[in-house]
Every structure is written in C-alpha cells, then in structure tokens.
Amino acid sequence: MVQIPNQPAPPSPAQRSVPTSADVARLAGVSRATVSYVLNNTSAVRISEPTRRRVHDAAKELGYVPHAAARSLRAGHSRLVLMPAPHVPANPLYSAFIYEVQWALSRLDYTVVQYGSIGLHGDEAARAWAELRPVAVIVPGAGLGPKGVAVLKRSGARAVVTMGPEPVEGAHGMLLDHHEVGRVAGAHLVARGRRRIGVVVPAERGLSIYSGPRLDGVRQAVQDTDATVTELPLAYEEKAAAELAGRWRSLGLDAVFGYNDEYAMLLTRALQDEGITVPDQTAVIGADDLMLGRLLRPRLSTVHMELPAGRDLADLVDRVVRDPGGVPETNQVLGFRVEHRESS
Amino acid sequence: MVQIPNQPAPPSPAQRSVPTSADVARLAGVSRATVSYVLNNTSAVRISEPTRRRVHDAAKELGYVPHAAARSLRAGHSRLVLMPAPHVPANPLYSAFIYEVQWALSRLDYTVVQYGSIGLHGDEAARAWAELRPVAVIVPGAGLGPKGVAVLKRSGARAVVTMGPEPVEGAHGMLLDHHEVGRVAGAHLVARGRRRIGVVVPAERGLSIYSGPRLDGVRQAVQDTDATVTELPLAYEEKAAAELAGRWRSLGLDAVFGYNDEYAMLLTRALQDEGITVPDQTAVIGADDLMLGRLLRPRLSTVHMELPAGRDLADLVDRVVRDPGGVPETNQVLGFRVEHRESS
DNA sequence: TTGAAAGCGGTACCAT
DNA sequence: ATGGTACCGCTTTCAA
Numbered sequence: 001m002v003q004i005p006n007q008p009a010p011p012s013p014a015q016r017s018v019p020t021s022a023d024v025a026r027l028a029g030v031s032r033a034t035v036s037y038v039l040n041n042t043s044a045v046r047i048s049e050p051t052r053r054r055v056h057d058a059a060k061e062l063g064y065v066p067h068a069a070a071r072s073l074r075a076g077h078s079r080l081v082l083m084p085a086p087h088v089p090a091n092p093l094y095s096a097f098i099y100e101v102q103w104a105l106s107r108l109d110y111t112v113v114q115y116g117s118i119g120l121h122g123d124e125a126a127r128a129w130a131e132l133r134p135v136a137v138i139v140p141g142a143g144l145g146p147k148g149v150a151v152l153k154r155s156g157a158r159a160v161v162t163m164g165p166e167p168v169e170g171a172h173g174m175l176l177d178h179h180e181v182g183r184v185a186g187a188h189l190v191a192r193g194r195r196r197i198g199v200v201v202p203a204e205r206g207l208s209i210y211s212g213p214r215l216d217g218v219r220q221a222v223q224d225t226d227a228t229v230t231e232l233p234l235a236y237e238e239k240a241a242a243e244l245a246g247r248w249r250s251l252g253l254d255a256v257f258g259y260n261d262e263y264a265m266l267l268t269r270a271l272q273d274e275g276i277t278v279p280d281q282t283a284v285i286g287a288d289d290l291m292l293g294r295l296l297r298p299r300l301s302t303v304h305m306e307l308p309a310g311r312d313l314a315d316l317v318d319r320v321v322r323d324p325g326g327v328p329e330t331n332q333v334l335g336f337r338v339e340h341r342e343s344s
Numbered sequence: 345m346v347q348i349p350n351q352p353a354p355p356s357p358a359q360r361s362v363p364t365s366a367d368v369a370r371l372a373g374v375s376r377a378t379v380s381y382v383l384n385n386t387s388a389v390r391i392s393e394p395t396r397r398r399v400h401d402a403a404k405e406l407g408y409v410p411h412a413a414a415r416s417l418r419a420g421h422s423r424l425v426l427m428p429a430p431h432v433p434a435n436p437l438y439s440a441f442i443y444e445v446q447w448a449l450s451r452l453d454y455t456v457v458q459y460g461s462i463g464l465h466g467d468e469a470a471r472a473w474a475e476l477r478p479v480a481v482i483v484p485g486a487g488l489g490p491k492g493v494a495v496l497k498r499s500g501a502r503a504v505v506t507m508g509p510e511p512v513e514g515a516h517g518m519l520l521d522h523h524e525v526g527r528v529a530g531a532h533l534v535a536r537g538r539r540r541i542g543v544v545v546p547a548e549r550g551l552s553i554y555s556g557p558r559l560d561g562v563r564q565a566v567q568d569t570d571a572t573v574t575e576l577p578l579a580y581e582e583k584a585a586a587e588l589a590g591r592w593r594s595l596g597l598d599a600v601f602g603y604n605d606e607y608a609m610l611l612t613r614a615l616q617d618e619g620i621t622v623p624d625q626t627a628v629i630g631a632d633d634l635m636l637g638r639l640l641r642p643r644l645s646t647v648h649m650e651l652p653a654g655r656d657l658a659d660l661v662d663r664v665v666r667d668p669g670g671v672p673e674t675n676q677v678l679g680f681r682v683e684h685r686e687s688s
Numbered sequence: 689t690t691g692a693a694a695g696c697g698g699t700a701c702c703a704t
Numbered sequence: 705a706t707g708g709t710a711c712c713g714c715t716t717t718c719a720a
Contacts, residue, residue: 018477018500020713031691036715044716048689063498068475069413069422070713073696078413085458089440095433102429102460114429114458116446128455131412133362154407156362238638262635269639291606292636294582295613364697375707380699388700392705414697417712 019062028058035059039066072133077156081105081317082134084125085114086141088206091260093288093305094140100310101138108318110136123148130155136317139163139171141209146170159320161313165213167330172320174308175333178210181303182217185257185285186229188301188338194255194283195227200263203235211259214287218257232256234263238270245270254282255344261286261293261302268296268343283344298342306335363406372402379403383410416477421500425449425661426478428469429458430485432550435604437632437649438484444654445482452662454480467492474499480661483507483515485553490514503664505657509557511674516664518652519677522554525647526561529601529629530573532645532682538599538627539571544607547579555603558631562601576600578607585614592620598627599688605630605637605646612640612687627688642686650679 021039025032030051037045038055047055058064072078083098090098102112115132117125126148129137136159137152146169149160153170162168165177182199189197199218201211219229230253234240248271258264264286268278278284278298285301286293293300320326365383369376374395381389382399391399402408416422427442434442446456459476461469470492473481480503481496490513493504497514504515511517526543533541543562545555563573574597578584592615602608608630612622622628622642629645630637637644664670 018498021715022713032714033692033716034690037690040715042716046689051689063495065471065474065495065499067417067477067713069417069477070696071715073411073413073417073698073712074714074716076696085443085446089436089443092433092436095439099429099433099462103462106460106462112460114460116450116456116458118443118447118450127409130409133411133413151407151409154362155409236635265636265639291580292609295609365699366697376698377700377708378706381706384699386700390705395705411697414712415699417696417714418698418700420712 019064021064021066023062024055024058024064027062028054030055078133078135079110080132080134081110081112081136081138082129082132083112083114083138084129084140085116085118087118088204091262091288092290093307097307097310101313102310104311104314105317108314110318123151126151130157133157135159136161136321138313138317140176142166143209144168144171158324159317161317161320162330171330172316173330174313175330176305178213179217179220180336181287181305182214182219182257183221184217184336184338185214185287185303186218186221188285188340189255189257189283189344190222190225190227192255192283192344195225196230196253196255197222197227198230198232198251198253198256200232200234200256200259200267202259202263203233203240207259214257214259234259234267236263236266238266241266241270242273245274245276248274248276248282256282256284258284258286260288261290261300262288264300264302264343265292265296268300279343285338285344289339293341296343301341301344302339303336304339306337308334363408365408365410367406368399368402368408371406372398374399422477422479423454424476424478425454425456425480425482426473426476427456427458427482428473428484429460429462431462431553432548435606435632436634437651441651441654445657446654448655448658449661452658454662467495470495474501477501479503480505480665482657482661484520486510487553488512488515502668503661505661505664506674515674516660517674518657519674520649522557523561523564524680525631525649526558526563526601527565528561528680528682529558529631529647530562530565532629532684533599533601533627533688534566534569534571536599536627536688539569540574540597540599541566541571542574542576542595542597542600544576544578544600544603544611546603546607547577547584551603558601558603578603578611580607580610582610582614585610586617589614589618589620592618592626598625600626600628602628602630604632605634605644606632608644608646608687609636609640612644623687629682629688633683637685640687645685645688646683648681648683650681652678 021032021035025035035055037047038052105112117128120128130151133156137157138161140163142164149170152160160171162171162173163176167173199215258267264284268284287303289302289304293302365376365379369379379399382391382396449456461472464472466487474495477500481501482505484507486508493514496504506512506515506517507520509521543559602611608628612628631647633646633648637646
C-alpha cells in the first residue's frame with residue numbers, strides 16, 4: 001500500500017490532495033527527475049528496467065495524472081488549438097465542419113478545445129483566449145480585428161486563422177463571405193425573371209451577423225436591374241410564418257430568399273397553407289443545402305456553400321504553426337453556387 | 345516607449361517573447377508583487393493611485409495578458425469546466441442545450457470549454473480531461489465509468505456530472521435514457537393498434553450509441569404484446585431511403601419508428617414517393633421534436649425530450665463545486681412524451 | 689543510471 | 705504602500 005506521509009490533519013479521506021510527480025517519486029523511491037524520464041519515455045536518457053517498473057507501478061497505484069498547465073508552463077508552449085464556440089447554436093453544416101477540423105487536428109496531435117466566450121466581444125474575447133496561451137486559434141465569423149490578432153500573436157499564438165467576410169490583418173484566413181450567399185441567390189432570382197424579391201431576416205438575435213450580409217448581398221445583386229428588395233422580418237415559429245403568409249398577397253412579391261433552408265422551409269409551408277403556389281406565384285430559394293431541402297415538394301432551390309475540408313484547415317494550421325514566418329495572407333476563398341431545384 | 349532589455353540576438357522583430365508580469369514590473373518600476381496586486385485589484389492591499397496608473401499603463405503598453413496556466417498552477421485550482429464535445433455532429437436540440445449551459449456557466453464566472461477528445465475512449469479520455477485539472481466536468485452520454493469518475497475526482501475535479509442512461513458511481517447526474525425514447529415511441533404505436541413495427545437504425549457510425557438503446561426500447565415496449573420489431577438499417581441519403589421504400593411492401597410493416605425526426609422525414613418522403621400512404625398504410629413517428637416535423641404533411645408525430653434548462657445544470661454544477669460533500673447521486677430524471685400529430 | 693536544482697509565470701505571505 | 709521571496713508541478717540541464 002501507499003505510504004502516506006504524515007500530515008497535520010487530512011481534511012477528509014476522500015479529499016486527499018492530488019498526487020504529483022513528487023508523490024510518485026517518493027513511492028517509487030526515486031527522484032522526480034527519474035519519474036519524468038520514465039513517464040515521458042525520454043530517449044536521451046536510459047533508465048533501468050526495474051526502475052521503470054517501480055515508477056510505472058507507483059504512478060498507477062496513486063492514479064497519477066500529469067498536470068498539463070505545469071507542463072506547458074515549463075515547456076513554454078502547448079499544443080492547444082482554440083476555436084471560439086459560435087454565439088448561436090450552430091447549423092448542421094457548420095457543426096459537421098467543426099467536427100472534421102477537430103478530428104484532423106487531433107490526428108496531428110493537437111489538443112482542440114472550443115471556448116465558450118459568450119458575452120465577450122471582439123478584442124475582449126481575444127484577450128480571454130490569449131490567457132490560455134494557445135498555439136493556434138481558429139476564429140469563425142467576423143468580430144476579430146487586427147488588434148485582436150496582435151494580442152493573440154503577442155501571447156504566443158503562432159497561427160491565427162479567421163473564417164470571415166474579409167481578410168484580417170496579420171491573420172491567415174479562409175474567406176467566407178455571407179454577403180456572397182445573398183448575392184448569388186439574388187442573381188439567380190433575377191435571372192429567373194423575378195422582380196419583386198423578398199428577403200427573410202430572422203428575428204432571432206445573434207443571427208444578424210449572417211442575415212445582414214446576406215441581405216446586403218441580395219441588394220447588390222439587384223443593382224442596375226429594375227428589381228426591388230423587401231425585408232421580411234420573421235421569427236422561427238409557425239405562427240409568425242402564418243402571419244407573414246397571411247399578408248403575402250398585399251406585399252406583391254414574386255420571389256423570396258429565405259435566409260437559409262430552414263427559414264425557407266418554414267415560409268414555404270406557410271405560403272402553401274395560404275394557397276400560394278411555389279414556384280409559380282412565388283419563387284423560393286434557401287441556403288446551406290441541407291438534406292431537408294431535397295425532401296420538400298417542390299424541392300427547395302438553395303445556395304450551396306463550398307466549405308473547405310476540415311482536413312485542409314487543419315493542415316493549414318499545422319503548417320503555419322511549424323513555420324509562422326509564412327506570408328500571413330488570406331489564401332483561400334470559399335465558393336458558393338446555386339443548387340437549382342424546383343422551388344425557383 | 346518600451347525599454348527592451350538587451351538580448352543576444354532577437355530571433356525576429358515580430359517574434360519577441362511574450363511579456364510577463366516581470367516585464368510589466370520592470371517597465372513600471374515596481375515589483376512583480378505590486379503588479380499582481382494592481383492588476384487583480386487585491387483588496388487586502390492598498391496601492392497608491394499613481395502607482396496603479398503606472399502599472400496599468402505599462403501593462404497596456406506591453407500588451408500584457410496574464411498566463412492562465414501559471415495562475416491556476418499557483419492558485420491550486422481553476423474555474424475551468426470541461427464538456428467533452430460529442431463524437432458525432434450534434435443535433436440541433438443538443439447544440440442549443442450546450443449553448444445554454446455555456447451561457448449559464450459563464451454567468452457564474454466559469455470558463456467553459458468543449459474538449460474534442462476524438463479517438464479517445466472511456467477512461468483514457470477521462471485521463472486526458474484530468475490533465476487539464478478542470479474544477480468540473482459535464483459528460484454527455486455513456487462511456488464514462490466509475491473508474492473515469494475516480495480519475496477525475498482524484499485530479500481535483502470537484503463536480504462530475506453525467507448525462508446518460510444510468511447513474512455513474514461517484515458522479516452526479518441527469519438521467520437521460522435513450523432506451524426510454526424508443527419505449528414510449530413503441531408503446532405509442534402499439535396503442536394505436538400497430539403490430540408490425542419497423543425501427544430505423546442509422547448506418548452512420550457513431551450514432552449507434554443512441555440508436556442501440558432506442559431500438560432496445562421499442563423491443564421492450566412490444567414485450568407481452570403480439571407486435572413484432574424489425575430493424576431497418578438506413579443511411580442518411582435519398583438513395584438509401586428510396587431503396588428501402590422500394591421493398592417496403594414486401595416487409596409487411598404497418599408502422600415505423602424513424603430513430604429521429606430527420607430520418608423519419610427522409611423515410612416518409614421516400615414512402616410517399618413510392619405511393620405508400622402515411623399514416624394509413626404505415627404510421628411514422630420520429631423523435632427530438634424538431635421544427636421540421638411540424639412542417640411536414642402529414643405532421644410528424646414525435647418523441648419530445650424534456651431537457652433540463654441549461655440554467656439548471658449550471659446551477660447544479662455550481663452547487664456541487666461549492667460543496668462537493670453533497671450526496672453524489674443522480675437526482676433528476678429527464679422525461680419523454682409522445683407528441684402525437686398526424687403521421688401515426 | 690540517477691539526483692540536485694533552476695526556472696517557467698504568477699500569487700500571497702511577511703517584512704520593511 | 706511596497707518589495708522580497710517561497711512555492712505551485714513539471715522538465716531539463718549538469719554533476720555525480
């Protein structure tokens with residue numbers, strides 16, 4: 001059994017303190033250095049087999065788990081990759097992407113954590129992330145400015161990768177511009193001969209970071225045409241959709257961009273219930289190319305987003321971490337294309 | 345400007361090392377202790393206003409960000425709450441829940457991170473989590489056993505909360521039994537007079553942790569009845585669904601539990617395309633009560649899951665962290681009920 | 689082959 | 705009102 005050193009008054013049997021490498025060393029009858037060598041399989045040093053066994057046994061008996069913070073403090077760096085968790089429940093597409101990235105980074109021996117920096121904004125958030133001294137940070141969306149990037153880099157982050165509408169100074173990036181989603185959707189509708197275009201704007205707070213650019217994109221698409229754009233605030237509830245559909249005829253629209261497939265589906269259903277035919281009386285197009293769009297009747301046209309393979313992002317991160325000297329410029333643009341089906 | 349101490353050969357201008365509190369102290373002309381007092385607003389100590397200013401200015405000028413690892417190493421504890429990220433892209437319901445929990449814990453001044461422990465299993469994963477010395481761990485699903493809980497607690501975790509099918513020794517818990525989802529779905533179909541019940545089993549790897557129990561639940565529901573259960577492997581693709589629907593008549597089923605709303609929708613569409621009427625020829629029920637079920641025609645019956653408010657889980661965690669002495673027993677059971685609509 | 693000891697970046701006690 | 709300093713847990717020279 002373990003020889004527990006005398007202590008003044010152990011608070012409680014269950015609350016004995018966390019075993020350290022010193023405890024392991026004591027139990028194995030060796031020094032802390034030896035413990036470190038053995039448990040890390042340090043190749044520069046040869047430890048005799050009997051000693052190795054004693055150390056391993058002691059570690060197991062105590063249930064020793066190394067202290068990551070102490071280790072990386074000493075090492076001066078970590079393999080931690082930080083991904084701020086999105087401020088709104090992520091859509092399936094994005095969740096899958098996050099998952100892929102995590103998987104690929106794990107394979108490259110990084111520790112990936114999603115940081116829930118809810119309530120923090122911009123550079124304030126960057127500071128909070130920097131406290132963890134991540135070796136890399138992957139930031140979706142806008143919100144991180146050059147100042148934030150600087151904070152992270154000054155705190156030792158070797159790679160900062162943004163996925164947003166525009167390049168951020170000092171950071172590598174994947175350009176992901178929601179403006180463009182709206183633009184291709186709008187262009188599609190115009191090309192199909194539609195002129196009075198509605199654009200769903202989710203009432204849900206937090207979605208405005210996406211819906212704003214998407215709306216602007218549609219506006220841009222109709223510039224230099226005789227088409228018009230009408231904002232349509234809509235909460236993600238049947239009642240709200242029914243209400244909107246109820247006054248649809250008075251709006252005089254012949255097409256609508258549904259913000260994404262889910263809102264598009266919600267509205268489509270309400271329109272159909274109201275007796276408005278799709279696409280004849282009103283063309284509908286969504287975005288994100290979810291499975292559900294293919295299952296609707298008529299099949300929902302949508303804007304398909306060309307996300308990079310999670311694997312590619314992970315490789316980019318790894319490359320930059322290994323050689324931070326590279327030109328920190330946005331070097332890949334994600335594409336969008338209309339998946340034309342039956343609703344438009 | 346900053347007086348940068350002489351260094352042998354600064355690797356590169358941009359790569360100057362990360363500023364520490366010692367750097368701040370030097371620049372402000374005070375001791376490290378004073379820097380700590382000022383930046384933490386230590387109330388037990390009074391620092392003159394001029395000194396405070398000098399420290400703050402120096403910190404700002406250097407872009408100083410404290411080192412979380414060093415701090416918690418010294419403090420002997422952290423406010424880190426770890427939530428293993430799910431191994432499969434999360435469903436919308438669960439994503440929203442995670443988000444709520446994060447939000448509520450942030451309000452309570454915890455740092456919440458989702459740890460992407462992909463590839464690690466069971467107690468191996470627990471060890472990886474323990475290295476971060478979290479003050480609390482929230483573990484969804486099964487997979488964490490009493491051993492894992494012990495590892496975490498021995499490493500200083502004051503609260504371990506599981507959300508799974510059964511209580512885990514030593515951990516607090518919310519009981520969330522997917523077995524029960526299948527049971528109420530099965531019972532519902534039987535009560536509606538159905539006897540030949542199909543159960544969709546997603547072909548996607550990783551989903552088996554949910555689909556297995558759900559299937560078993562249906563089996564349990566039909567015990568002591570003359571109803572039968574048929575497994576229906578199904579990939580989440582239109583082609584697979586069409587294939588299944590194509591041989592539907594030969595299966596002779598009069599009802600199907602779709603695993604969840606999304607698979608149920610996929611299959612429903614394929615059945616309808618095949619000319620099979622729902623619910624007349626085949627009753628369909630899903631699970632998770634997603635919005636899309638309400639938008640289908642016929643409206644999709646579903647199993648609604650009573651998740652706790654994220655706020656409640658956060659409060660539980662906080663309570664246990666403050667007083668780990670409490671009885672570590674599973675103390676809340678999440679409920680399920682059938683939301684009967686038109687498809688069954 | 690193993691051990692002693694310095695030091696990573698903070699914090700907090702004890703002097704001054 | 706401040707500064708000196710020990711120490712948190714671990715890694716890594718340098719000596720023995």
